[in-house]
Amino acid sequence: MYQAIVFLPLIGAIIAGFFGRWIGDRGAQLVTCSLLVVSALLSIIAFFDVALGHGGARIELFTWFDSGDFAASWALRIDTLTAVMLVVVTGVSSLVHIYSVGYMSHDTSIPRFMSYLSLFTFAMLMLVTADNFVQLFFGWEGVGLASYLLIGFWYKKPSANAAAIKAFLVNRVGDFGFALGIFAVFVVFGSLSFDTVFANAPEFVGRNFLFLGQQVDILTTICILLFIGAMGKSAQLGLHTWLPDAMEGPTPVSALIHAATMVTAGVFMVCRCSPLFELSPTALTFVTFIGATTAFFAATVGVAQNDIKRVIAYSTCSQLGYMFFAAGVSAYGAAIFHLFTHAFFKALLFLGAGSVIHAMSDEQDMRNMGGIRKMIPFTYVMMLVGTLALTGVPFFAGFYSKDMIIESAFAAHTDIGEYAFVLGVAAAFLTAFYSWRLIFMTFHGKPRASEAVIHHVHESPAVMTVPLAILAAGAVGAGYLFYDYFVGHHYEEFWRGSLYLAGENVLEAAHHVPLWVKLLPLVMSVSGFALAWALYIKAPDIPGRLAKMHEPIYKFLLNKWYFDEIYDFLLVRPAKYLGLVLWKKGDGETIDGFGPDGVSAVVLDLSRRARKLQSGYLYHYAFAMLIGVAAIATWFMVMGG
Amino acid sequence: MIIETLCFYLFAAVTLFSAFMVISSRNPVHSVLFLILAFINSAALFLLLGAEFLAMILIIVYVGAVAVLFLFVVMMLDIDFEEMRRGFLQYLPIGALIGAVLLAELLLVLGTWAVSPEAAEMAAAPTPPVEEVSNTAALGQLLYTHYVYLFQAAGMILLVAMVGAIVLTHRTRKGVKKQNIGEQVRRRRSDAVEIKKVQPGQGI
Amino acid sequence: MTPALIPSLGPAVPEILLAVAAMALLMVGVFRGNGASNLVGWLSVAALGVAAVLTLGLPGERVLTFSNMFVVDGFARFVKVMVLMSSALAIIMSMNWLDRENINRFEYPLLVLLAALGMAMMVSANDLISLYVGLELQSLSLYVLAAIRRDSAVSTEAGIKYFVLGALASGMLLYGSSLIYGFTGTTNFDALATLFGREGYSASIGLIFGIVFLAAGLAFKVSAVPFHMWTPDVYEGAPTPVTAFFAVAPKIAALALFSRIVLGPFAEMIDQWRQIIVFLAIASMVLGAVAAIVQTNIKRLMAYSSIGHVGYALVGLAAGTEEGVRGLLIYLAIYLAMNVGAFICILAMRRKDGMTEEIRDLAGLAQTRPGMAAALAIFMFSLAGIPPLAGFFGKFYVFVAAVNAGLVGLAVIGVIASVIGAYYYLRIVKIMYFDEPAAEFEAPMSRELGIVVTAAAVFTVLFVLYPSPILDSAAVAAAALVP
Numbered sequence A: 001m002y003q004a005i006v007f008l009p010l011i012g013a014i015i016a017g018f019f020g021r022w023i024g025d026r027g028a029q030l031v032t033c034s035l036l037v038v039s040a041l042l043s044i045i046a047f048f049d050v051a052l053g054h055g056g057a058r059i060e061l062f063t064w065f066d067s068g069d070f071a072a073s074w075a076l077r078i079d080t081l082t083a084v085m086l087v088v089v090t091g092v093s094s095l096v097h098i099y100s101v102g103y104m105s106h107d108t109s110i111p112r113f114m115s116y117l118s119l120f121t122f123a124m125l126m127l128v129t130a131d132n133f134v135q136l137f138f139g140w141e142g143v144g145l146a147s148y149l150l151i152g153f154w155y156k157k158p159s160a161n162a163a164a165i166k167a168f169l170v171n172r173v174g175d176f177g178f179a180l181g182i183f184a185v186f187v188v189f190g191s192l193s194f195d196t197v198f199a200n201a202p203e204f205v206g207r208n209f210l211f212l213g214q215q216v217d218i219l220t221t222i223c224i225l226l227f228i229g230a231m232g233k234s235a236q237l238g239l240h241t242w243l244p245d246a247m248e249g250p251t252p253v254s255a256l257i258h259a260a261t262m263v264t265a266g267v268f269m270v271c272r273c274s275p276l277f278e279l280s281p282t283a284l285t286f287v288t289f290i291g292a293t294t295a296f297f298a299a300t301v302g303v304a305q306n307d308i309k310r311v312i313a314y315s316t317c318s319q320l321g322y323m324f325f326a327a328g329v330s331a332y333g334a335a336i337f338h339l340f341t342h343a344f345f346k347a348l349l350f351l352g353a354g355s356v357i358h359a360m361s362d363e364q365d366m367r368n369m370g371g372i373r374k375m376i377p378f379t380y381v382m383m384l385v386g387t388l389a390l391t392g393v394p395f396f397a398g399f400y401s402k403d404m405i406i407e408s409a410f411a412a413h414t415d416i417g418e419y420a421f422v423l424g425v426a427a428a429f430l431t432a433f434y435s436w437r438l439i440f441m442t443f444h445g446k447p448r449a450s451e452a453v454i455h456h457v458h459e460s461p462a463v464m465t466v467p468l469a470i471l472a473a474g475a476v477g478a479g480y481l482f483y484d485y486f487v488g489h490h491y492e493e494f495w496r497g498s499l500y501l502a503g504e505n506v507l508e509a510a511h512h513v514p515l516w517v518k519l520l521p522l523v524m525s526v527s528g529f530a531l532a533w534a535l536y537i538k539a540p541d542i543p544g545r546l547a548k549m550h551e552p553i554y555k556f557l558l559n560k561w562y563f564d565e566i567y568d569f570l571l572v573r574p575a576k577y578l579g580l581v582l583w584k585k586g587d588g589e590t591i592d593g594f595g596p597d598g599v600s601a602v603v604l605d606l607s608r609r610a611r612k613l614q615s616g617y618l619y620h621y622a623f624a625m626l627i628g629v630a631a632i633a634t635w636f637m638v639m640g641g
Numbered sequence B: 001m002i003i004e005t006l007c008f009y010l011f012a013a014v015t016l017f018s019a020f021m022v023i024s025s026r027n028p029v030h031s032v033l034f035l036i037l038a039f040i041n042s043a044a045l046f047l048l049l050g051a052e053f054l055a056m057i058l059i060i061v062y063v064g065a066v067a068v069l070f071l072f073v074v075m076m077l078d079i080d081f082e083e084m085r086r087g088f089l090q091y092l093p094i095g096a097l098i099g100a101v102l103l104a105e106l107l108l109v110l111g112t113w114a115v116s117p118e119a120a121e122m123a124a125a126p127t128p129p130v131e132e133v134s135n136t137a138a139l140g141q142l143l144y145t146h147y148v149y150l151f152q153a154a155g156m157i158l159l160v161a162m163v164g165a166i167v168l169t170h171r172t173r174k175g176v177k178k179q180n181i182g183e184q185v186r187r188r189r190s191d192a193v194e195i196k197k198v199q200p201g202q203g204i
Numbered sequence C: 001m002t003p004a005l006i007p008s009l010g011p012a013v014p015e016i017l018l019a020v021a022a023m024a025l026l027m028v029g030v031f032r033g034n035g036a037s038n039l040v041g042w043l044s045v046a047a048l049g050v051a052a053v054l055t056l057g058l059p060g061e062r063v064l065t066f067s068n069m070f071v072v073d074g075f076a077r078f079v080k081v082m083v084l085m086s087s088a089l090a091i092i093m094s095m096n097w098l099d100r101e102n103i104n105r106f107e108y109p110l111l112v113l114l115a116a117l118g119m120a121m122m123v124s125a126n127d128l129i130s131l132y133v134g135l136e137l138q139s140l141s142l143y144v145l146a147a148i149r150r151d152s153a154v155s156t157e158a159g160i161k162y163f164v165l166g167a168l169a170s171g172m173l174l175y176g177s178s179l180i181y182g183f184t185g186t187t188n189f190d191a192l193a194t195l196f197g198r199e200g201y202s203a204s205i206g207l208i209f210g211i212v213f214l215a216a217g218l219a220f221k222v223s224a225v226p227f228h229m230w231t232p233d234v235y236e237g238a239p240t241p242v243t244a245f246f247a248v249a250p251k252i253a254a255l256a257l258f259s260r261i262v263l264g265p266f267a268e269m270i271d272q273w274r275q276i277i278v279f280l281a282i283a284s285m286v287l288g289a290v291a292a293i294v295q296t297n298i299k300r301l302m303a304y305s306s307i308g309h310v311g312y313a314l315v316g317l318a319a320g321t322e323e324g325v326r327g328l329l330i331y332l333a334i335y336l337a338m339n340v341g342a343f344i345c346i347l348a349m350r351r352k353d354g355m356t357e358e359i360r361d362l363a364g365l366a367q368t369r370p371g372m373a374a375a376l377a378i379f380m381f382s383l384a385g386i387p388p389l390a391g392f393f394g395k396f397y398v399f400v401a402a403v404n405a406g407l408v409g410l411a412v413i414g415v416i417a418s419v420i421g422a423y424y425y426l427r428i429v430k431i432m433y434f435d436e437p438a439a440e441f442e443a444p445m446s447r448e449l450g451i452v453v454t455a456a457a458v459f460t461v462l463f464v465l466y467p468s469p470i471l472d473s474a475a476v477a478a479a480a481l482v483p
Helices: A002-052 A080-103 A110-128 A133-151 A158-189 A194-204 A218-233 A242-248 A251-260 A262-272 A281-304 A308-328 A332-359 A377-391 A397-412 A415-443 A451-456 A462-486 A491-495 A506-510 A515-538 A542-549 A551-558 A560-594 A596-613 A618-639 B002-024 B028-049 B052-076 B088-112 B117-122 B135-146 B148-169 B181-186 C010-032 C034-057 C074-101 C107-123 C128-146 C153-184 C189-196 C205-222 C230-237 C240-263 C267-294 C298-319 C322-347 C370-384 C390-404 C408-434 C447-462 C468-481
Strands: A057-067 A070-078 A208-211 A214-217 C063-065 C070-072
Touching: A002 A057, A002 A070, A002 A080, A002 A110, A057 A133, A070 A080, A070 A133, A080 A110, A080 A251, A080 A262, A080 A332, A080 A462, A080 A491, A110 A133, A110 A251, A110 A262, A133 A158, A133 A218, A133 A242, A133 A251, A133 A262, A158 A194, A158 A218, A158 A242, A194 A218, A208 A218, A214 A218, A218 A262, A218 A281, A242 A251, A242 A308, A251 A262, A251 A308, A251 A332, A262 A308, A262 A332, A281 A308, A281 A415, A281 A551, A281 A560, A308 A332, A308 A397, A308 A415, A332 A377, A332 A397, A332 A462, A332 A506, A377 A397, A377 A415, A377 A462, A377 A515, A397 A415, A397 A462, A397 A506, A397 A515, A415 A515, A462 A491, A515 A542, A542 A551, A551 A560, A560 A596, A596 C267, A596 C408, A618 B088, A618 C153, A618 C205, A618 C267, B002 B028, B028 B052, B052 B135, B088 C205, B135 B148, B148 C010, B148 C107, B148 C128, C010 C034, C010 C063, C010 C070, C010 C107, C034 C074, C034 C107, C070 C074, C074 C107, C074 C240, C074 C322, C074 C447, C074 C468, C107 C128, C107 C240, C128 C153, C128 C240, C153 C189, C153 C205, C153 C230, C189 C267, C205 C240, C205 C267, C230 C240, C230 C298, C240 C267, C240 C298, C240 C322, C240 C468, C267 C298, C267 C408, C298 C322, C298 C390, C298 C408, C322 C370, C322 C390, C322 C447, C322 C468, C370 C390, C370 C408, C370 C447, C390 C408, C390 C447
Parallel strands: none
Antiparallel strands: A057 A070, A208 A214, C063 C070
């Protein structure tokens, strides 16, 4: 069964990718969607079996490497954590597949798109079922590749190509850390299998190694290196710049990869490696700091964006920050819970946004929308549900998970925990503000689009709305239904050791925080809504004046804290310059000059000379023969025979 | 013996001289004539050795046929030898150098030359005594027995030469009238004569 | 005279057959006129085939006849079969061509036949004189063949150049032979071997000079650098089927003769020989690789290619071991297949206005004539020595032999030269497959040639799977030569 879950998408990808020409668009859609749906159904069965029942397995597929000490096999590790991820990945993926049938219906290379989607799903499943670091890395890179392919799917658009390359390169920075982390794990533990590493980890607590004359803690180093990988993949502060640009890809891709699944791989990895992270308080502090800062930072940027997809992208970035600081304060359950609920409502928001974009004839700028709620009521309701869930309105999914995170941060009772708490609450306010801003700007007010576009606005077909409805159901119910399992009373028997805790269960403490802490996020959410209502419904001219008044701040936010510009100045240009120098001078003039080009030039020169020797005159030829004889004879004369 | 020795040196010297003149004289006709002189002196040398058959063959074939043919060709073709030698000086230095080197080396070889003791015993076919067998018979005895293979092979070479010469130069010329006796004999009256009835005053 | 002098004709039956057939066919041709040239051609092919079969039927051990001037052993049989086969192929290749070029002459197959006879005699030579006679018979036929298009200036020029330089080379060879005779007193190979094998025999400088001149003459025949100058001009000028013939059969025969001399009578003097051969090999490999790069005429390119390949073959000879000779023979067998195939493709380069020989005319052949392009590509890859094609193994065996004989430097130079050489072979492939198509060629090749090309290509590709027939018989042949 588990094999089927993992490999059915691969089969779909191969069929659609290599035989798409023969089976046609419809065939490719049919094959990939049906295989994904089967995989999703099996995942749900697996979830009930493993997470709610008491199943679980480790399935060895075959040996991958066996070289000296270095051994790794393909194996599927199925525990509760994996089961949750399986449901999320295959569930969202199958819905996105189906949605894409409608969304991409006008595209010219549908089989390729479906193939990439399935390939991505396979890689993601490989990642979440990994039994060792190598396989994890395989999946990690696999999703990176699929993400690259999908962001650059419309490869004729220069911006899409640039975004794809940017995503790939920024991820490379993170992956470099991740790979170093894996190397370090192998060097320290002599193994890459999760079981061995986690079992031996306690022995290394407090041990140091010498690096550049400094004593450095081993486990902290490993954890931070691994976390750098997670930062890249999950778009955390510093390595987040690729995520907004990745919105160049088709919207279903944004929903699947850049909201629900791939970007959460970092969170998953930190939780999977909780036995390591738990042993290094320093690393956890670092994780919390980055997570909390990202949550706040991304929320502030989201306030000033005008592109509907970018708003949601920064929102994703922010929510990922929440997950990380939850993990950072050892509330892994809360992190995964938020991951779980977030997958539903964020995919819903993205697909809803896709539906809006579809309706508005590929218009993405919110300033050109407005007043279309009557025309696409279903999409409006869906977006509303997603927003309610995101902003943490009671009984919607986000309410349970996000509040749990904020409470956990408070309950941690550490300095960094309080830092995270404060920023988390502030981010909750901003989240509410930009989410409602999005709704108001898009659906309310007066239509700002041109006549032709407005005239053309239409509700999406059923193949797109049905997935929305399913996701909406998840966004409404997922929190309430699974609260007890993920973070509540059934915590222990639900997770069954797949999440490791060194000390007290912070979630336990989180249930007993003061009432004002519990109410604060809700208050923030309501005030965020109120502010958005005031600014965008009541007095729509205020935002513009505010922006004028506080231009520096507005520009600062609009330009995303100038991260791209700083990177461009600090890294991109020097690197480009260095590359240019090495290319022109180093490679072109030195290596090519003396190497291939030089040698071939010499050969060519010799060749021309040889041709010149071949004069065509008989006596030249005869003379050459005589010279040859004389030379050989002289040689023997001199050498004495 | 002394006379014989004197004769040898005389003929040898003339041979060398005329050989040199062949390549150095300006007039090609002179060259050919010197060539003939060289042949004749060589024939004389053969005579001194007692190889009268070879000597006669040399004169008959080389002088009588080959050299005369050369002479015809040289006289018939209008070749400007001066023109052909124009590049001569240009290549003289390096040519002289290579020639000198080769010559020096060969002289050196000549200096070390000695009939190796093995040479005599290795001689494959000893010459029969001159008193018993005539020159021609001795040659024939060897040529048709011991060297029959080479003799036949040389025949094949001549065949190729002949075929080659015909292939490369023989052309059937148009308009050349040749007598074909067989055709003439086979000819019948009906092939040659046609009787036409001519109407008066109309012509054919 | 005593009856004992009547030689045994048995071992020479193939040669006698060829000679008689040549004379008989000459009669047929003369009496039937040029209309019979196809008949003469097929009969010549048949004669060559029968001679090859007879050669295979000869006893395996070493037999001497004609006063020890003629030898038949395993080596001679192996090489003769190759020579006769390639001569027959040369006739087949020419038949259509002669028709189309309006030089329908019955002498053409006859001359090939006579050349084949000469080559067979060379291969079986056991005496300096029989060596010379065979060589001259072959050369003379080749001179005529080179000039057979007597109305064409280039063809005539090729013939003249070949003839004059060939005469010079023959002169050197004869001069060397006479020096050797003068210093040893014999021309017989066996006698020479015995002589040099004697205890304490040291070669005088004069003898070595003889060897140098002899080697120079032979090097001319195999077109090794610096005695190669005639090759490009003659290959380009001679009619294409003749070039194809030149590139294969005489090369094989002359290389075989070279090996027989070096490893037979002069086996004891291998040190002196090796210096010459190593020099010739290096010069040939390097020049063959380098000079071909700028060529635009494919026949000229093939000329340099053949010079390079002679260099590789000489590497095997330079090793001077049984393994080296085996490598050389394998090399020659593979070389035969590749070159025949490549030349048939070149022969098919024909447009309405006549033959084309420019490399750029091959542009885009893959689109206009995919089969021919594929075949030519196979041959080019193989000539370049790219595994797993046969050409790679040819080089592999000679280089291995050289390394085992301690000539590591020679092998290294050989490898470098083949890397350089790969450029121009692959360039042809590139032109055929990636350039814009040039004008299409005329009607495809005839059925016979198609079969031959396919066979050669299949051999080249599949040699890797079933090489043992060639490897084994080459090993037997090599063992016969190197005691």
